[in-house]
Structures are given as structure tokens and as C-alpha cells.
Amino acid sequence: MGNTAMTSTVREEVYRLFRHMGVDRVFGNPGSTELPMFRDFPEDFDYVLGLQESIVVGMADGYAQARRRPAVVNLHSAAGVGHALGNLFTAWKNQTPVVVIAGQQARSILPYEPFLFASEATEFPKPYVKWSNEPARAEDVPQAIARAFHMALQPPHGPVFVSVPVDDWDQPCAPLELRRVSQSLQGDAGMLAEAAEALADSKKPLFVVGAEVARDDAWDEVIQLAERHRAPVWASPMSARNSFPEDHDLFAGFLPAMREKIVERLDGHDLILVLGGPVFPYHVEGQGPHIPEDATLYQLTCDPAQAALSPVGTAIQTSLKAGIAALLAGPAPGSEREMPTPRPTPEEATGQRLTDVFLLQSLAKLRPEGSIVVEEAPSSRPVMQANLPMPNRDGFYTTASGGLGHGLPAAVGVALGRPGERVIALLGDGSSLYAIQGLWSAAQLGLPISFIIVNNGAYQALNSFAPQFGLQQLVGTQLPGLDFCALAEGQGVPATRVSDPADLKEALLNSFGASGPTLIDVQVEE
Known part of the structure; x- marks a missing residue:
């Protein structure tokens, strides 16, 4: 014994x-x-x-x-x-x-x-x-x-x-034996070599990047692989992290969570390489193929469940860092490829109205370099994706589940884990109320977080989604009578309300310059 x-x-x-x-x-x-x-x-x-x-x-x-x-x-x-x-x-x-x-x-x-x-x-x-x-x-x-x-x-x-x-x-x-357990996951060498050959032989490849790239810290490797193959890079639908610099000439945009629209975006490409994301998460019913009929798909993922449920293509279970390194070790492209057309620049808001477009463009101009965005503003997410690029490694976090109440406390956790860095919590008015008590923890810890409430007075994401079901009017989506400044100040967080676009710049700069948490209630127009 x-x-x-x-x-x-x-x-x-x-x-x-x-x-x-x-x-x-x-x-x-x-x-x-x-x-x-x-x-x-x-x-x-x-x-x-x-x-x-x-x-x-x-x-x-x-x-x-x-x-x-x-x-x-x-x-x-x-x-x-x-x-x-x-x-x-x-x-x-x-x-x-x-x-x-x-x-x-x-x-x-x-x-x-x-x-x-x-x-x-x-x-x-x-x-x-x-x-x-x-x-x-x-x-x-x-x-x-x-x-x-x-x-x-x-x-x-x-x-x-x-x-x-x-x-x-x-x-x-009895004393516990303290152990180490390796967590590395090396993909099948033969399948990775096959994917590398297919990538080199393709005429017009395209990449789709998911959150695993960020989780596995494969940022540099993805950039190197995309630049080597001159492949446009799309963000996977509903990705919870930024996995490619969104100001890069090869960044193509964000795939929608709809089957037909994904196929439309991928059309004309003969090889689709999905790096660290599912194939594909959908939000509404769809019909037809999952990828263009003449395209071949390879998926690299550490998740065996995602590899198993993918409806098309070849899935290779691997850590992203190791898998992409194997692709980089493969052959160079067989022919010179043209650079894809850059993503169009959005039209600049005039600032005559305080819209979410004006807010997001102002954030893009004024945010401190290297600041981190934690987002839970579903109705403004497309506007954010068009107007607030995330250029830095590990610069963006959101919920992968779609459940509300994560963004506000997650911003507190990110600020604790990245001490001294500015965190911008971009929150919808409805979303923030699922976890508004998290402001107290931010105040007690003295964390440099700028809580920005995109206040449109409603669960606007539901109103925007209702036409998918043929609904023109919804019950239970209006949020009158809320005072976010009072809610914040009652928990020790200084707060400012902005309803005039002329006041937004000063409010943002004051918040970014504060040593502790602040809240800005931005009352946007629809």
C-alpha cells in the first residue's frame, strides 16, 4: 500500500x-x-x-x-x-x-x-x-x-x-502530487501537407478566420499566410474575437450568419480555408449549398465536435498555431496572384445627428492606441464592423453565445487581466441592464474602463430582426425611463449623458483620460 x-x-x-x-x-x-x-x-x-x-x-x-x-x-x-x-x-x-x-x-x-x-x-x-x-x-x-x-x-x-x-x-x-499535462495538439502531417499543396495550386483562394486564431495566438502566422497567398480574409460569422487586422488591405469584411449570403460572398473562389472557426454558424434557415459548387474547403480547428459537424470539406484537427505553421512550410503559390479589391471605406458621418455611425466613427478617431474593445451592442454591431476597425492583436472581445449580460463584467475581467491598458466597453442599453451591478466591481477595483452605452431606448436588435419573421410591430422591446448616469453614480462610477453630437468628442476624451472607470450614456438617434 x-x-x-x-x-x-x-x-x-x-x-x-x-x-x-x-x-x-x-x-x-x-x-x-x-x-x-x-x-x-x-x-x-x-x-x-x-x-x-x-x-x-x-x-x-x-x-x-x-x-x-x-x-x-x-x-x-x-x-x-x-x-x-x-x-x-x-x-x-x-x-x-x-x-x-x-x-x-x-x-x-x-x-x-x-x-x-x-x-x-x-x-x-x-x-x-x-x-x-x-x-x-x-x-x-x-x-x-x-x-x-x-x-x-x-x-x-x-x-x-x-x-x-x-x-x-x-x-x-495527503499531499497532492502537482503535475504538468501537455496541451499541444499537432495535426495530421499528411492532411496538412495535402491542404498546403491544394492552397499552392489554387487559382483564387479565400480565408475565413474564427476566434480560435486569437485564442491560440496565431495572429502573426495568419497574416503571413494571407500575404503569401494574396488571399482575401473574411471574419467568420459571429466570431467572438478579432483574428486578423481589420485595417489590412486583405481584410474583406464579416460573413453574415446566413447560408445563401455566405455562398454569395465566397463565390468565384476555388479554395476556401477556414482557420479556427465552424463551417458555418447560421442564424436563420437557408437553402442550397454551403459553399460555391466549384469550390474546395479545408478547415483547421482544435475542436473535434466542430470538425465532425462540418457539412462540407476536409477538417483537420490541430492547434491553429501549429497547423498554420505547417501550411507556411508548404509550397509557395504556383502562379502570381492579383491583390483583391480593398474593402470600401465607409462614408463619413456629418455629425449633424447623433447616430451610432457618428459615435463609432468618433471612437475610431479618438480611441487611445492599443485600447481594447469589449462589445455587447447587438443592434450596433454591423455599424461597429463597418466603422470601428480592430487593428491590434487581442484587441476585441464579445460573446460567442449571443446571450446578454456578458460584456459589462467581461470588460472588468479583461481590464484585470491586462493591467494598465484602456478598455472600452461598448454596450447596448438593453444589454447593459443584464449585468449593471458589474459597475460596482469596476469602481471598487479602480479599473481604467470607459463604459459607453449606445442608448437607443429599446431592444433594437429585436426590432431589426423582426422582419425576418414577417413581424412589423413587437411588444416588450421599448425601454423608457432609464437613467444610466444615476445607475452608474450610485455605484461609484462618474457618468456623463450626451445627446448633442457637438458634446461627444469632449466626453470621450475625458473618459479616455480618466484613471478609473467612467460611463457615457450616448443617446443615439435611429
Whole structure:
């Protein structure tokens, strides 16, 4: 038998594991079933408090993405996990390595279904976690959390869940063996060589880039590959990250999430290379082929599920950095190719009316160099894509799920993960209300975030989408009587309301120059 000497406690071993995994912050909103986890809370750790559990997960998601390392979230049994599920779903879609540790009632009273316990705790967060576990014994908790970390970091990354009874933290346990687990994913060499040959032989190739390029830090490699082949580069529909400089001559724009329109954009190209995105995410029903009939498609992705469900083409499972490096090692183009026609420049707004176009063009001119945009303004997203290019590596974050309530707290997490950098949180008025309490955390942490509310007084994205279903008038989409400046100032964030286009420049520059968070309520006209 092995050495089973109990020389430590569950809590001590878990914090030792956190340090080994590079974790020095815990995001949470504590409840009674978590309190012993924080007994003698280590001085080298920070506790990041959010005022509601969905905000906590959103902050951790942004933080983990910004650092490319896992984040730890502490939630309160069933009620807290229930509050957090919307942003846990988004973390799943964002493929973010978030380790959720949830409280559970004491083991001795679980048979009596006590107050604030979690029934079937491991089933509750499914299917939006990669792995879910409640250890059978207290001494197994550190090993379960270690496994959760390694599972979260295996490609594709994603959230994981461990339920821990309240009385486990003080129990003795054997020291945990701290391990390293390789996360590299090398694609099939023969299939990558085939893709490289096809790319070199093609007459008119086209690239589609998805969020995996940004997550795998393959920015430079994609630029090099596109320039080598003079291929126009489209952003994948609904991509949650910027994966190619949007001011580059080869950037073609953003594919819509509609089958027929995607085929229209891809028409005339004989080879389509999809890098780090699905083939293809749709938002409405469509008919006909998924790609032009004379085109060949290759997809590089770390996600086996995406590779399996792609309806056309050859899918190669690989990390993007390694896969693109293999394509760069392949043959050069067989013939000289012409540069594609540059993307047209949008017409400049006059500034006579305070429209979202004027707002986004003003942001493009005035934003600090290298600033980071975290966006959740669905009705203004096409305007943003046309008028506010994202030119820098890791310069843009949004929700991959389409669920609201992620952008505001994610901006707080990104600012924590990228200290000293200016973060611009571009939020719709309706979207911001799903997580408005996140302003309090930004104020308490003193983070340099410019919260910009694109206030059109409605859930305008729904009004814009309604004609798809033949609807001309909707109920429940108007948002009168809201005072965003009062909501911000009540939580310690200075705020300004702008309703005259002549006042916008000064408001933006003042916000960008502030050392802490500010909010601008921009009352745009339709």
C-alpha cells in the first residue's frame, strides 16, 4: 500500500494547487456553504467580489481570456449556480478555461435535503461544462480540482465544475502530487501537407478566420499566410474575437450568419480555408449549398465536435498555431496572384445627428492606441464592423453565445487581466441592464474602463430582426425611463449623458483620460 499519511488539509492543498496553476485570484459572491474555503485566506491571493453570480462568471471569463490562463470561480450551491448559468453557457461557447467550485451542504445532512443544498449538483450545469464532479470523499477534493484544471485547458478549452461539501475544506488529506499535462495538439502531417499543396495550386483562394486564431495566438502566422497567398480574409460569422487586422488591405469584411449570403460572398473562389472557426454558424434557415459548387474547403480547428459537424470539406484537427505553421512550410503559390479589391471605406458621418455611425466613427478617431474593445451592442454591431476597425492583436472581445449580460463584467475581467491598458466597453442599453451591478466591481477595483452605452431606448436588435419573421410591430422591446448616469453614480462610477453630437468628442476624451472607470450614456438617434 502507498503512503497515505495525512499531513495537510483539503483547503491547504487546493491553494497549493492554485499557485502551481498560476492562479492568484478567486472570483466570487460568497454564500454560507463556501465560507470554510476562505478560512485564513492567503495574503498572496485576491478575492474579486461581484454582486451577482452571473457577473462573477463574466468577470472570470474576460480575465481568463485576457491572460490565456484559467480563472477560478466560487459559486453558492444550487441558487448561485442557477444565477450564473447564462454566463457559464457563454464561457462554454467562448471556450474559456473557467474552473467553477460550487458549495454544497455538509455531507452528514445531505440525506435530509437540507436548506441551501444542491440536488444532483453535478447534473445542474450540464451540458455547458466539459466535466462535472462531486468527489466521493473529502480527501479526494484536491485531486478532483486538479483534474478539472487539466480538463479545462485541454483543447478546446472550456469551463469545468466541482461541487464541494462545506465540511470538506477542513478535513485532512495527503499531499497532492502537482503535475504538468501537455496541451499541444499537432495535426495530421499528411492532411496538412495535402491542404498546403491544394492552397499552392489554387487559382483564387479565400480565408475565413474564427476566434480560435486569437485564442491560440496565431495572429502573426495568419497574416503571413494571407500575404503569401494574396488571399482575401473574411471574419467568420459571429466570431467572438478579432483574428486578423481589420485595417489590412486583405481584410474583406464579416460573413453574415446566413447560408445563401455566405455562398454569395465566397463565390468565384476555388479554395476556401477556414482557420479556427465552424463551417458555418447560421442564424436563420437557408437553402442550397454551403459553399460555391466549384469550390474546395479545408478547415483547421482544435475542436473535434466542430470538425465532425462540418457539412462540407476536409477538417483537420490541430492547434491553429501549429497547423498554420505547417501550411507556411508548404509550397509557395504556383502562379502570381492579383491583390483583391480593398474593402470600401465607409462614408463619413456629418455629425449633424447623433447616430451610432457618428459615435463609432468618433471612437475610431479618438480611441487611445492599443485600447481594447469589449462589445455587447447587438443592434450596433454591423455599424461597429463597418466603422470601428480592430487593428491590434487581442484587441476585441464579445460573446460567442449571443446571450446578454456578458460584456459589462467581461470588460472588468479583461481590464484585470491586462493591467494598465484602456478598455472600452461598448454596450447596448438593453444589454447593459443584464449585468449593471458589474459597475460596482469596476469602481471598487479602480479599473481604467470607459463604459459607453449606445442608448437607443429599446431592444433594437429585436426590432431589426423582426422582419425576418414577417413581424412589423413587437411588444416588450421599448425601454423608457432609464437613467444610466444615476445607475452608474450610485455605484461609484462618474457618468456623463450626451445627446448633442457637438458634446461627444469632449466626453470621450475625458473618459479616455480618466484613471478609473467612467460611463457615457450616448443617446443615439435611429
